[in-house]
Amino acid sequence: MSWQDEIDEIRRREELARAMGGEERIQRQHDNGRLTVRERIDALTDAGSFHEIGALAGKASYDKQGNLEDFTPSNFVMGTAEINGRRVVIGGDDFTVRGGAADAKIGDKSGYAEKYALEMRLPLIRLVDGSGGGGSVKTLEMVGHSYVPALHGFETTMKLMGVVPVVCACMGSVAGLGAVRVTISHFSLMIKGSSQLFVAGPPIVERGFGKPVGKNELGGSQIHAHGSGAVDNEVESEQDAFVQIRTFLAYLPQNVWQAPPRVESSDPVERRDESLLSVIPRDRRQMYQVREIIEAIVDSDTFFEINAGYGESLVVGLARLDGYAVGIMANDTCHHGGAVNATASEKMMRFVDLCDTFHLPVVNLVDNPGFLIGVQAEEEGTVRLGSRALMAIYQSTIPWVSVIIRRCYGVAGAGHGKTDGLNLRYAWPSADWGSLPIEGGVQAAYRRDIEAAEDPDARRRELEAMLEQYRSPLRTAEAFGIEEVIDPRDTRPLLGDWVRLAYEIIPTQLGPKSRTPRP
Secondary structure, X not given: OOOHHHHHHHHHHHHHHHOOOOHHHHHHHHHOOOOOHHHHHHHHOOOOOOEEEOOOOEEEEEOOOOOEEEEEEOOEEEEEEEEOOEEEEEEEEOOOOHHHOHHHOOOOHHHHHHHHHHHHOOOEEEEEOOOOOOOOOHHHXXXXXXXXXXXXXXHHHHHHHOOOOEEEEEOOEEEOHHHHHHHOOOEEEEEOOOOEEEOOOHHHHHHHHOOOOOHHHHHEHHHHHHHHOOOOEEEOOHHHHHHHXXXXXXXXXXXXXXXXXXXXXXXXXXXXXXXXXXXXXXXOOOOOOHHHHHHHHOOOOOOEEEOOOOOOOXXXXXXXXXXXXXXXXXXXXXXXXXXXXXXXXXXXXXXXXXXXXXXXXXXXXXXXXXXXXXXXXXXXXHHHXXXXXXXXXXXXXXXXXXXXXXXXXXXXXXXXXXXXXXXOEEEOOOOEEEOOOHHHHHHHHOHHHHHHOOOHHHHHHHHHHHHHOOOOHHXXXXXXXXXXXXXXXXXXXXXXXXXXXXXXXXXXHOOOOOOOOOO
16 A cells, blocks of 8 residues: 555656766766756755756656666756755756756756746856757757747746846856846856856857857957856856855845844944045055955955956945844945946946845945046946946935045046935045046136247146135035035944944835846
């Protein structure tokens, strides 16, 4: 009367599934310096927490008596697990079975993973390898006909972006649909030398353009983490990838109906860092390291930078203040003098969307000389992308505070906060603002006067010196044009007070926004 025989058969098939593409293909994966999908899941998640869904899905053959002869598992492994004690949905492509191509998938396991994450309101992690369930011409031979491309389940994919954190890791050579899956995420990464991402791989490119191209040359991490911005972070190894995924998720809530989790901090919120008194040079043309300011203000060792190699004039990342998770945005004078160019604008837009979606208050450290100018900036569409970034800021509803540490000029400078709202902000004594810098503005405003002078350069310097007296932030404070000019060393204590108030507001704002983030 027992069902033990059937249970034994289930266990046997589960063992066959764990064998993946077989010893030879697993060894080939290891020889290429890559883990298998099951090893990746085990390395990323809390020990023993992975509960697989759909392990029995695969292609089976039977003898005449109905006994199982052979079994090839589906090349997508998925289930639920825990990361730092918090439940997630995780799925990954098994490259040892047809390179993760669609002709080896059974059912829509990846689509089921998305539906599970959406309806159970759990973060989704995709470990994408190969085509990521994308097409293969071998499908034509198998089904006997071609088909019109369609993105089945794409509505679920879009909905996910508005309600739960979505993390995608490019773990190998990823093309087509797999590449698209990587980019539709809140955080994505590639592994240096081991990952490649392309619309179409080298064989198709060679066929189309008539010359061979290497995988890294076509779509290596140096392209997408530093040039195209298609992925956020570049890491050195698979283990580094798992560390960054765990770190990123630690700052975010499980879904938009929850507030970001707070952790205990041993760094006193009243700490006043003496280095902040002299970090800004008196020479306005001199650069400084803005990351040193960030590290001095936030909780010790909590700053997690995102997209460092792209849009380099803007630094963005996640950090903690008194244990509370916040978004950090800062201009980097070491690149374009901190001016916002096209790539920095796109980076700003995506980051603000991320913070707004998951209720992360934003601290903006402002040293913004304006949008980048010049022929190249115009050709790159800086003004349009800059407009999109400004709209992202003004459409956001999260608590926001700006600390103007030096320059704040022009339309881009006006995007330091939401001026139609409270626009909470503090200024350092080094603050410098206006529609234009005096140095360039004098040349435009007093052009005829300067050109008519016997010594135009001397007249220009005379006019600049005359206007310099109005430059002090204290003059602006007298007119209540800035609310507070503060001792830079007071920045952390003031932000600590602000973030506590911000997290009292956040519970009233929980739930999805009217739009999904822009990938």
